[in-house]
Amino acid sequence: MTTATLAFIGAGNMAGSIIGGLISNGYDPERIIASDPGLETLQLLKARFGIKIAENNSDAVREADVVILAVKPQVMKPVVTELAPALQDAMPMLVSIAAGITIDSLNDWSGGNLPIIRCMPNTPALVGCGASGLYANPQVSEAQKTLAETVMNAVGISQWLDSESAIDAVTALSGSGPAYFFLLMESMINAGKQLGLPPETATALTLQTALGAARMATEGDVEAAELRRRVTSPGGTTEQAINTFEQGEFRTLVQSALDAAERRSRELAKQD
Numbered sequence: 001m002t003t004a005t006l007a008f009i010g011a012g013n014m015a016g017s018i019i020g021g022l023i024s025n026g027y028d029p030e031r032i033i034a035s036d037p038g039l040e041t042l043q044l045l046k047a048r049f050g051i052k053i054a055e056n057n058s059d060a061v062r063e064a065d066v067v068i069l070a071v072k073p074q075v076m077k078p079v080v081t082e083l084a085p086a087l088q089d090a091m092p093m094l095v096s097i098a099a100g101i102t103i104d105s106l107n108d109w110s111g112g113n114l115p116i117i118r119c120m121p122n123t124p125a126l127v128g129c130g131a132s133g134l135y136a137n138p139q140v141s142e143a144q145k146t147l148a149e150t151v152m153n154a155v156g157i158s159q160w161l162d163s164e165s166a167i168d169a170v171t172a173l174s175g176s177g178p179a180y181f182f183l184l185m186e187s188m189i190n191a192g193k194q195l196g197l198p199p200e201t202a203t204a205l206t207l208q209t210a211l212g213a214a215r216m217a218t219e220g221d222v223e224a225a226e227l228r229r230r231v232t233s234p235g236g237t238t239e240q241a242i243n244t245f246e247q248g249e250f251r252t253l254v255q256s257a258l259d260a261a262e263r264r265s266r267e268l269a270k271q272d
């Protein structure tokens with residue numbers, strides 16, 4: 001694993017998930033520094049993972065090889081503009097995980113000429129099962145690309161994208177994706193309770209079913225559609241459920257949901 005020093009600007013849900021995944025995978029906590037206005041959040045991360053914390057964003061970036069911008073898109077401009085002098089001193093690689101914020105904007109706000117990567121991770125990074133899309137500007141060297149990939153692969157898988165706009169699609173698919181599966185889990189747990197199962201039973205069976213289905217889809221070489229067919233006995237129970245999903249236009253609904261998320265990602269870019 002790399003020994004690069006990573007500075008996280010913003011230490012909320014997503015930064016915490018990546019940090020947790022890195023530490024579980026053996027990353028040296030002395031080489032991770034985080035800064036955030038919430039002192040309590042920082043103290044918790046320090047106590048839990050042994051990472052360093054900084055009093056302000058500029059202090060955090062001073063020694064960093066990689067600065068991971070993990071604040072909400074809406075505050076990215078003031079955060080990066082204020083950091084620009086420190087960034088121009090240290091010239092680290094910037095990795096922004098924010099939905100919507102473009103490389104052009106990050107380049108303008110940071111004073112220019114920095115290697116910048118846009119990365120769209122997801123929260124399962126916390127358990128080493130993250131999925132990230134990556135896109136680099138021309139200033140990023142091959143060695144820096146390998147570094148970014150090493151960091152993100154330590155918490156899951158990553159895919160390089162050949163256009164920046166593909167980040168909007170990745171945001172809609174895997175960035176937001178865990179929430180879609182959680183919604184399905186919530187809905188199945190509730191349906192199981194409605195069918196008379198005790199809540200603990202409905203919960204345990206739903207979660208194990210989700211885990212089992214995900215493992216079968218990822219660990220074998222059989223496509224999801226075929227795995228679904230193998231559960232669906234002709235004239236059996238699953239067929240009734242699948243027909244109900246199809247009649248409710250489940251696939252169209254999923255497409256519309258992802259379209260809406262992708263559209264929102266593009267809108268966030270216009271609010272720069």
Ligand SMILES: NC(=O)C1=CN([C@@H]2O[C@H](COP(=O)(O)OP(=O)(O)OC[C@H]3O[C@@H](n4cnc5c(N)ncnc54)[C@H](OP(=O)(O)O)[C@@H]3O)[C@@H](O)[C@H]2O)C=CC1
Pocket residue numbers: 009010011012013014015035036037038041057070071072073075079097098099120121122123175176
């Ligand atoms: N959550 C997710 O599943 C994913 C999120 N992302 C992206 O990650 C980014 C962070 O999202 P998420 O972790 O969910 O959001 P959070 O709100 O949980 O984390 C953002 C953190 O940044 C802090 N912050 C606010 N202002 C500053 C500042 N000036 N300097 C340093 N830190 C600051 C916030 O503090 P405070 O709360 O006090 O304002 C908060 O702790 C977003 O841009 C999002 O698009 C990408 C992929 C997935």
Ligand SMILES: O=C(O)[C@@H]1CCC=N1
Pocket residue numbers: 099171175176
């Ligand atoms: O909902 C959001 O905007 C962020 C980006 C992807 C997941 N969470």
